Amino acid sequence: xxxxxxxxxxxxxxxxxxxxxxxxxxxxxxxxxxxxxxxxxxxxxxxxxxxxxxxxxxxxxxxxxxxxxxxxxxxxxxxxxxxxxxxxxxxxxxxxxxxxxxxxxxxxxxxxxxxxxxxxxxxxxxxxxxxxxxxxxxxxxxxxxxxxxxxxxxxxxxxxxxxxxxxxxxxxxxxxxxxxxxxxxxxxxxxxxxxxxxxxxxxxxxxxxxxxxxxxxxxxxxxxxxxxxxxxxxxxxxxxxxxxxxxxxxxxxxxxxxxxxxxxxxxxxxxxxxxxxxxxxxxxxxxxxxxxxxxxxxxxxxxxxxxxxxxxxxxxxxxxxxxxxxxxxxxxxxxxxxxxxxxxxxxxxxxxxxxxxxxxxxxxxxxxxxxxxxxxxxxxxxxxxxxxxxxxxxxxxxxxxxxxxxxxxxxxxxxxxxxxxxxxxxxxxxxxxxxxxxxxxxxxxxxxxxxxxxxxxxxxxxxxxxxxxxxxxxxxxxxxxxxxxxxxxxxxxxxxxxxxxxxxx
Amino acid sequence: xxxxxxxxxxxxxxxxxxxxxxxxxxxxxxxxxxxxxxxxxxxxxxxxxxxxxxxxxxxxxxxxxxxxxxxxxxxxxxxxxxxxxxxxxxxxxxxxxxxxxxxxxxxxxxxxxxxxxxxxxxxxxxxxxxxxxxxxxxxxxxxxxxxxxxxxxxxxxxxxxxxxxxxxxxxxxxxxxxxxxxxxxxxxxxxxxxxxxxxxxxxxxxxxxxxxxxxxxxxxxxxxxxxxxxxxxxxxxxxxxxxxxxx
Numbered sequence: 001x002x003x004x005x006x007x008x009x010x011x012x013x014x015x016x017x018x019x020x021x022x023x024x025x026x027x028x029x030x031x032x033x034x035x036x037x038x039x040x041x042x043x044x045x046x047x048x049x050x051x052x053x054x055x056x057x058x059x060x061x062x063x064x065x066x067x068x069x070x071x072x073x074x075x076x077x078x079x080x081x082x083x084x085x086x087x088x089x090x091x092x093x094x095x096x097x098x099x100x101x102x103x104x105x106x107x108x109x110x111x112x113x114x115x116x117x118x119x120x121x122x123x124x125x126x127x128x129x130x131x132x133x134x135x136x137x138x139x140x141x142x143x144x145x146x147x148x149x150x151x152x153x154x155x156x157x158x159x160x161x162x163x164x165x166x167x168x169x170x171x172x173x174x175x176x177x178x179x180x181x182x183x184x185x186x187x188x189x190x191x192x193x194x195x196x197x198x199x200x201x202x203x204x205x206x207x208x209x210x211x212x213x214x215x216x217x218x219x220x221x222x223x224x225x226x227x228x229x230x231x232x233x234x235x236x237x238x239x240x241x242x243x244x245x246x247x248x249x250x251x252x253x254x255x256x257x258x259x260x261x262x263x264x265x266x267x268x269x270x271x272x273x274x275x276x277x278x279x280x281x282x283x284x285x286x287x288x289x290x291x292x293x294x295x296x297x298x299x300x301x302x303x304x305x306x307x308x309x310x311x312x313x314x315x316x317x318x319x320x321x322x323x324x325x326x327x328x329x330x331x332x333x334x335x336x337x338x339x340x341x342x343x344x345x346x347x348x349x350x351x352x353x354x355x356x357x358x359x360x361x362x363x364x365x366x367x368x369x370x371x372x373x374x375x376x377x378x379x380x381x382x383x384x385x386x387x388x389x390x391x392x393x394x395x396x397x398x399x400x401x402x403x404x405x406x407x408x409x410x411x412x413x414x415x416x417x418x419x420x421x422x423x424x425x426x427x428x429x430x431x432x433x434x435x436x437x438x439x440x441x442x443x444x445x446x447x448x449x450x451x452x453x454x455x456x457x458x459x460x461x462x463x464x465x466x467x468x469x470x471x472x473x474x475x476x477x478x479x480x481x482x483x484x485x486x487x488x489x490x491x492x493x494x495x496x497x498x499x500x501x502x503x504x505x
Numbered sequence: 506x507x508x509x510x511x512x513x514x515x516x517x518x519x520x521x522x523x524x525x526x527x528x529x530x531x532x533x534x535x536x537x538x539x540x541x542x543x544x545x546x547x548x549x550x551x552x553x554x555x556x557x558x559x560x561x562x563x564x565x566x567x568x569x570x571x572x573x574x575x576x577x578x579x580x581x582x583x584x585x586x587x588x589x590x591x592x593x594x595x596x597x598x599x600x601x602x603x604x605x606x607x608x609x610x611x612x613x614x615x616x617x618x619x620x621x622x623x624x625x626x627x628x629x630x631x632x633x634x635x636x637x638x639x640x641x642x643x644x645x646x647x648x649x650x651x652x653x654x655x656x657x658x659x660x661x662x663x664x665x666x667x668x669x670x671x672x673x674x675x676x677x678x679x680x681x682x683x684x685x686x687x688x689x690x691x692x693x694x695x696x697x698x699x700x701x702x703x704x705x706x707x708x709x710x711x712x713x714x715x716x717x718x719x720x721x722x723x724x725x726x727x728x729x730x731x732x733x734x735x736x737x738x739x740x741x742x743x744x745x746x747x748x749x750x751x752x
Binding site: 058060064065066067068069070071082083084085086087088089090117118119120121122151152153154 | 534554555576624747
């Protein structure tokens with residue numbers, strides 16, 4: 001981009017016209033940068049812009065590729081709102097179920113000046129944005145900018161245009177107008193960072209380290225509150241619940257670090273919060289996974305199952321209304337306010353002064369021992385509850401490694417998390433398919449169906465639950481091998497490396 | 506990236522018209538499109554107003570040390586880029602023959618730019634040659650325009666028989682082109698050929714003055730007559746193709 005305080009946008013347009021550019025009439029322009037709450041597009045080096053000029057279109061840009069355009073009638077919220085095709089596909093693969101949110105909006109009076117070659121083809125375009133506004137407020141400096149649109153294969157024409165702009169007395173002032181607007185508004189394009197890992201010192205006191213981890217998780221709960229209450233997208237509730245589970249897990253590991261009289265009441269209240277938000281999340285999972293679950297049954301079964309889907313969507317709306325009430329309740333507010341107050345207070349317990357590294361290493365070794373012990377007891381005849389209990393152990397260990405990641409060396413930690421995740425995936429598939437099938441049958445008990453459709457739809461539900469049961473059985477069959485891979489010499493070596501990395505401080 | 510080729514053994518059946526208009530429609534549907542003009546006549550290059558010049562000639566583009574990226578030009582259609590053609594492409598077969606695996610050469614060149622595009626549309630010259638085999642090796646689907654005439658079924662059969670001999674042949678998506686509904690033969694053959702070839706796309710591209718005006722205007726029908734029946738037909742044709750590709 002180029003600008004000059006001593007010139008006006010009209011001067012630049014006149015100079016461009018004199019230099020042989022075809023300068024088009026100024027038109028109002030509105031451009032909104034869209035991204036998810038956690039900046040997934042920015043992280044993937046993609047830029048999505050909603051442009052309202054002559055027509056309303058979405059523009060998806062990626063360095064080195066031509067920007068893709070698609071006309072839209074309304075601002076899309078989800079990738080699924082877009083017509084099927086590569087545009088929606090690319091977007092969907094990056095943002096998943098997350099909602100697109102407006103990050104910053106730039107308005108301007110825009111004119112485009114083009115220079116054509118002997119074929120009559122545009123070889124370079126210069127865009128003049130005048131009377132720039134950011135999110136409704138006029139920008140004082142610069143009030144106008146000039147951008148150069150370099151076209152693939154026409155680098156020399158772009159170089160000539162750059163020299164021309166410099167000869168007008170313009171100087172470079174940033175990469176692009178939306179980036180400039182984000183800076184002016186103080187927006188961090190990286191989005192919200194929900195990482196549970198905070199900087200920790202192995203030698204610092206356990207109490208201080210635990211509190212810093214818990215404070216970070218409290219920030220996560222707060223950050224995801226608005227999106228959960230407003231049902232903006234299902235990831236807000238998911239992330240809020242993960243932060244709550246991690247909080248409970250870290251509090252449980254804080255035995256000895258924090259007095260039980262302080263720790264246990266919070267554990268109990270966070271357990272309540274977990275339960276109170278579970279119903280809405282279970283139904284979210286049904287809705288998100290619906291297409292993938294019913295696809296293997298074929299299009300006719302999919303059609304027959306539509307009443308079930310509609311019923312689940314209706315239940316989901318009710319559960320989300322209940323969820324909003326929970327998150328707005330006095331009990332929730334008291335919990336969070338009390339929690340923040342407690343986090344800011346000092347430590348008073350036997351282990352709170354111990355070095356953090358040693359405490360975390362002890363917890364890690366104990367959890368890993370317990371996990372392996374429980375896993376070894378599981379045989380072909382073990383009830384599903386044993387596998388569910390093992391899944392809880394894997395979660396505890398994972399939360400410990402993620403939340404206290406700062407005390408471990410990163411390479412063995414990443415390797416260990418990979419091993420753990422592989423086991424967790426198997427246990428997750430086993431439990432999720434079982435819960436999913438059971439919930440589906442429960443939902444069907446009060447499904448409003450007409451006599452004509454009831455039998456066919458219920459038969460389709462039967463096929464769906466059968467399919468889920470086959471998936472559950474496949475996960476059950478794969479468990480022994482998956483656990484053997486985990487309960488291996490390599491994992492033990494990996495464990496030793498992790499523990500050494502903590503004690504090596 | 507999905508690779509499509511407008512292809513026919515016969516000339517003058519609407520391959521280039523289709524390539525240019527489908528590229529425009531694909532881009533309007535949100536795809537990033539690379540059109541590769543493989544015809545030495547360079548008609549697609551002309552319609553996109555790009556200079557008909559292949560730097561260093563076809564040898565430097567498809568030869569053993571050739572590369573595609575350096576030859577790509579933006580067009581005036583958003584999200585549509587073009588690899589232009591010039592007369593040096595008349596020796597395309599010879600240059601391909603100089604490479605180690607000529608029938609895989611176009612595919613390997615396209616692979617180098619695949620991450621930047623969703624669709625590559627190859628506009629092929631009317632022939633069946635080594636270059637055609639290389640196109641078959643690269644393409645996911647051949648878009649075959651068919652004028653409803655007595656010999657059209659024979660030409661389709663020839664393509665089909667040839668492709669049957671390949672290890673992984675592209676899909677063949679024939680569609681009617683340059684149809685004149687005033688002609689009884691056209692009306693009859695659009696029915697009988699479609700019955701004979703169940704894979705026929707249902708959209709019919711009829712003769713239209715807007716298509717004829719593409720030449721003098723050097724633009725797609727969506728630019729020449731955006732609300733006309735020809736623009737709608739190409740829009741529908743692309744929608745049908747997209748369903749086959751992404752459904």
